[in-house]
Amino acid sequence: MRVATDVGGTFTDVVYFDERTGRHGTVKVDTTPPDFERGVISGLHRAGLDLSEIEFLTHGTTVVINALTERRGARTGLVTTRGFRDVLEIARGNRPDLYNFYFSKPKPFVPRYLRKEVAERLDHKGNVLIPLDVRELESVAGFFREEGVEAVAVCFLHSYANLSHEMEATRVLKELLPGVSVLPAHQITREWKEYERTNTAVLSAYVHPVANTYLDSLERKLGQEKFGGRLFVMQSNGGSATVRAARSNPIAMVESGPVGGVLGAVALGEMIGEPNIITLDIGGTTAKCSLVQNGEVRVNTGYKIEHSRTNPGYPIQTPVIDIVEIGNGGGSIAWLDEAEALHVGPKSAGAVPGPAAYGRGGEEPTTTDANLLAGRIDPDYFLGGEIVPDMDGVRRALGRIANRLGAGVEETARGIIRVANANMVNALKLVSLNRGHDPQDFTLVAFGGGGAMHAATLAAELNVPKIVVPTDCAVFSAWGMLQTDLRRDYVRTRVGRLDRVSPEEVADVFEDLERAAAAEFAEDGVGAGRLIFDRYADMRYAGQEHTVKVRFPAGVVDPEKLAEATRRFHEAHEKEYAFRLDSPVELVSYHLAVYGTMKRPQVAKLKRASRKIADSIRGSREVDFDVYGIHRADVYERSLLEPGTELFGPAVVEEPATTVVVLPDQRLVVDDYGNLHIHLR
């Protein structure tokens, strides 16, 4: 038995799959802050699972991101190079909120008096200019003890080039401060840029005790329930990690939840032969998009938390799947500004009071309310029939905006859907067109509660030829977590011009990383035979700042491989930036992605019961397809659609947690696994 549990903001999803019996299913229960593990256990119980039969349990958790955004981490100190304790507070000095002269920059997670400097200095090549003064660490440790510091980050200038000072300082501090989490920066990142690296180390230390307490408690509770299998934790890089590995580097869990859907899309793509995918995950408050090319996700280390158009945020130099998130979901509120211009989101009605349709006091219209009024969501089947929507409330909420605009309520509902769609189109462009990818070459995989409702229009807008709505699309992220391998990423900055470095030097760095990886996986009990190494290089034209990640050719590094890497860089650069240069090319960072392969569950094909398509029609109703007009559309029950079924829009396919909208002239085909393929031409 394999199980994945995905703890989200509102719901905890459980997906289980037994390969022997073919038994599988999904469960949604409430998330239970602050003791998230309770929700996990109750979900497993609700699914009727015997925990002693679970062999693999994969877990996606928001515990790290919550600790960060709610500032509920440890009291943290920083040890750094003399002369540079203010690097953490100066940050990069940038201000995205350009015209706000009353701007407040983000506060560092360690106040100045807990940022201690010690004598030591390396140069950019890793040479020691000033040896580490170990005695100074004693007084630092004494001060931290007095101050009740619970976690310490250690980050020295140029430590990516030479670990010795950080290692030594960490060893000494651990000795002097038993029970305190001491994290050296190099354990998390070996890339340059001292602010980013220092902040990464600080945030890692800050969440380290919280994350460890949580994992302890989860393991203990599972143990009490006789769970004897292996527990894995989802990582931001799209792989899973053993609990042991997750403990030592908890910041890698920062996007533990959202990556599940992207991985699910990759696995789904393999099943149905679609290597190029744009994912669209629409939940209650946000829409998330990501791009998969040739079956590969984009992973990079430019991640920031709390970053927005007005906030510089906090960088975390850890590999994270590139996901663009915007404040547009089912619960996003539609509002008019003082000049009567209509906006949708980013404010959300959340679960409480929720959309006006919930009848829990929500007065402002949301995207969900608009979808109800437009007939896209069936009022008689709202949330699987669990709630009878307050349609009067919906009309009232929409009416307030309609009156101010001098428009009809129906017209306003359509307008809100159009504006929400336009916002989402822009997010989809960010992951595709803005990076040189033409959406025409991709399949849109839509999931989350609202993905399938909006996908048809978005795909038409972007000329995407096909949409796939997976089975159980409302818990697709958890399903994706069942499909992962163990993964670790190693990124090391070592700047060199490709016309000046020798193949041996390049090989040395990669081999060094591979040895480190093999050793760490061995500690997790994963032998070399199960490891797959993927080499990447972050490259750029000499003089540029931004790098482009390219797949570095596998095999023994020789001059041809270097030439091939250079050729790939020119191509990738031209694709992303529309030009290439004759300038020399630099290799800035070496990136090794290492997979510890795991057995994946095989999804069985559905049986055909030779039902007639008419048997799956629940009825028909008037549906507003915005710019495609108002049409009477047949309404299908998804669970009754058989593999091989073909139907044409205008149509609506319903399942308890979501609604699939098929526009006029679009063709829907059900594949052997029950996924819906919507063809646009």
Added chain:
Amino acid sequence: MAGKPVDPFTLEIIKNSLVALGDEMFYALQRTSKSPIIYETLDYAVGATDARGSLIAQGNGVTGFLGTLDTAVSGVLEKFGKEGLQPGDVIITNDPYGGGGTHLSDVSLIMPVFYGEEIVAFVANKAHWTEVGGKDPGSWTTDATEVYQEGLQFPNIKLFSRGEPDRALLDLISANVRLPDMTLGDLWAGVAALRVGERRFLDLYRKYGTDTILASIEELLDYGEEMVRLELARLPRGVYEAEDWIDDDGVGNGPFPVRVKVTITDEEFVADFTGSHPQVAGPINCTWTGLISEVRAGFKALTTPHLPTTSGMFRPLKIVCPPKTIFTAERPAPVSTYWETKRYAVDLVWKALAPHVPHRLPAGHFLSVCGTVLAGTHPDTGELFLLVEPLVGGWGAGRDKDGENGQFCVGDGETYNIPVEVTETRYGVLVEQYAFHNEDGGAGEYRGGKGVVLDYRILSEGAFLTATFGRHKFLPWGMAGGQDGSRNYIKVIRRDGGEEVFGKVARLRLERGDLVRLVTGSGGGYGDPRKRPRKKVAEDLRNGYITPAQARNLYGYGVDRGYAL
């Protein structure tokens, strides 16, 4: 000129698409540039105007380019007329005294967008190129006396004709700049961004049709005006004045008085700089475009800081200044460090209005970009390096907050400092400290933000320093009884121990082992320091933001025992 009425939802969607178009061009330019001043400092702007030159979208990396794009398009229209422009043309200009011009380093590229036979829009950008030739590396300097010393001038000419680049012009540029690879890289990045904008524009026209787009543009401009007028109505009516002094012009003259009179009526916001000093001999002269840009930035900060920029929002704004002043210099006045003066334009308006709009305007900040050029040879490679960077400093305190520590001046924006590790790798200097300093200044009930000290140890044989640090003699102003901030300065500590201090310096020869100490000012304080809660003073002491002597002397900490912790 609009055709049939367009529903409000379609208008909203097109408006958003126009804003997104600005973002896309912005992103394209950043990602393709080869100059740190563009991709790190984001010293550039991109935008689009309608066929008449009204600004409909602008993406900014810094605040100071708000008046440069639409005026550049106007300049193109004046010179060529619509009939003189063909599809595929790209016009280049950096004429400081004409439309869109600031200093020669800021180069504008403008492209007409044709839909069918007709020009329907212009896309444009303006970016600070690292090198445009002239007497000094990096092209800007503190001791130029004529514009001819400051680099190549592109007087509103075609770089591309019907899609074909002018090879002769490219060769000419290449031969006249010190880092041709970087300069031409910036040029191509600018062209790439224009093409992205053109493509998106045409997508919109094809999708919605000319009438709908034109109606949306009108609506967008009117919307900007309406939002601004709503905010304008909340500002206090009246006449507000401020004056200040600019240190010097870099060639031995100064200080120079500058002043503003702001008049706010029901209908207008007038900023009148009459009475400011005439243009000067050194390169701190600002020209008309620079003045417009700064005042627009201040006006936006006062009214609608988060609204996408259009010409519509500036309709109620009127700027008055006689010709040939330090804000409106004319040829051949040198202008390469014009920003030292243009910042004063926004700072004067700010100073005049801060007491009346305290929720949007804190006390004065360190104001100057504190621009630095360090040129030398890299000790590892023997290659020429050119370290060009602005510095972070202290911001002023406000009526309910301390000032920000170590931020770029408001004239900058989404500007990133250069990491120490990158500096040392690339430029072969050793950075000995990057930290807040504790010089006196900025005391208040709310404390001014901290300035920084940045130390460069020179490791190569022979290097040159050019730097311009305004507010070296006249300090960031305090507010409501708060103390003024501290000054910006450059100190060179020779390896033999000799010291020199500068506000502006040009081509100072440095030797291996010399230390260059760059110090930026702290921001002005707000309110009487003695009213600062004792708990906060104690916290400042613990954090080392103030010294024990400052706590005692400025904040009266520990003096009045009954009031101490």
